[in-house]
Amino acid sequence: MIFRKYLTLTSLLISLFFSVGCFESIEGFKNEIENMQVPRLMIEARGIDYGGGSGSKVTLPISGTAIKLERDPVVGEYDIINIEMVKVDLGLALLIQITDKGSRELYRRSVTHRGSRIVFTCNGQPVGATRLSGTIEDGQFYTFVEIPDDELGQFVIDLKASIEELQTHYKY
Amino acid sequence: MEWHFKSIARKSSLSQLPFTPGDRVACLIFKDVEAGEMGRADMLPGEVDTYELPGEILGRWMRVVKDPDDESTNVRETVASAEDFFLSLYENDQVDGLAETDALKHLLALMLERKRVVRALGKRQTAGTQLYRHVKTKQEIEVPIVEISTDLMLKIQDTLGDIIL
Numbered sequence: 001m002i003f004r005k006y007l008t009l010t011s012l013l014i015s016l017f018f019s020v021g022c023f024e025s026i027e028g029f030k031n032e033i034e035n036m037q038v039p040r041l042m043i044e045a046r047g048i049d050y051g052g053g054s055g056s057k058v059t060l061p062i063s064g065t066a067i068k069l070e071r072d073p074v075v076g077e078y079d080i081i082n083i084e085m086v087k088v089d090l091g092l093a094l095l096i097q098i099t100d101k102g103s104r105e106l107y108r109r110s111v112t113h114r115g116s117r118i119v120f121t122c123n124g125q126p127v128g129a130t131r132l133s134g135t136i137e138d139g140q141f142y143t144f145v146e147i148p149d150d151e152l153g154q155f156v157i158d159l160k161a162s163i164e165e166l167q168t169h170y171k172y
Numbered sequence: 173m174e175w176h177f178k179s180i181a182r183k184s185s186l187s188q189l190p191f192t193p194g195d196r197v198a199c200l201i202f203k204d205v206e207a208g209e210m211g212r213a214d215m216l217p218g219e220v221d222t223y224e225l226p227g228e229i230l231g232r233w234m235r236v237v238k239d240p241d242d243e244s245t246n247v248r249e250t251v252a253s254a255e256d257f258f259l260s261l262y263e264n265d266q267v268d269g270l271a272e273t274d275a276l277k278h279l280l281a282l283m284l285e286r287k288r289v290v291r292a293l294g295k296r297q298t299a300g301t302q303l304y305r306h307v308k309t310k311q312e313i314e315v316p317i318v319e320i321s322t323d324l325m326l327k328i329q330d331t332l333g334d335i336i337l
Contacts, residue, residue, distance in 0.1 A: 108282040108283075111279065111320060112286075112336075114320060114321075115326055135319075
């Protein structure tokens, strides 16, 4: 009888120990990325929506420019492999580096949608837009973003951490 | 040569009879030699044989007239029209090599690649020519890669909008 009591108590303690361990690891996993940023490249919908593929209208945070976007991204979060902050003549910009698959789609769109705008979004919110003025063949996309310069550094750090996380833990 | 298409027609280029929703319409793209322009003519399929094109035909496709109040679109029909037009650009050997035809081949191939109607073969080219396979027929097609300016793209979009994917 006493033995059974001890056995029950021991199994309860073991369960508690593992539960605490699991919760700690889940919590730890959650805390790996404090400010997850899911980046995507979206494209402006054409004037006449013959294909029925246009989604919602978005507004850029500083300029207030409203752009109607297609529903699906041109380059999704799994096809963005790196983002760097770069300094160009007009100021700070982002260089977005893309996988081969994403590069091909961006190339196709840079031909078939020339004149349309590519909108860079994070967590579904637009942060920058660039008009397609030539073909993009090398999978490197440059864009200005509507984020103050003093916040841009942290934004890029968050983006890099998020991309690493997406490429490792979430990639299927 | 100028691109000078008419906007999407609401009536037949031959009989001038208005199209009604549900009508099947043949769309012809031609090179108007006298005017030095590219042209488009829309008409009922039964009228095609009697219509005298003012130049040689470059390509054609069929479309179904939609109800202007009906906003729903049929992507499959649009893809089928674009596919028809793309393949028809290769039917007339005489016009091969025209800059305008080459631009359309390149543009349509990229659009149809996205819809998996054609598949790029070998290394992805960004200059010269790219070989594609038409998935349904297994036919291999050589597509010239040409620069399409923003102005030209806007003109194409305005006038061939009903088959732009």
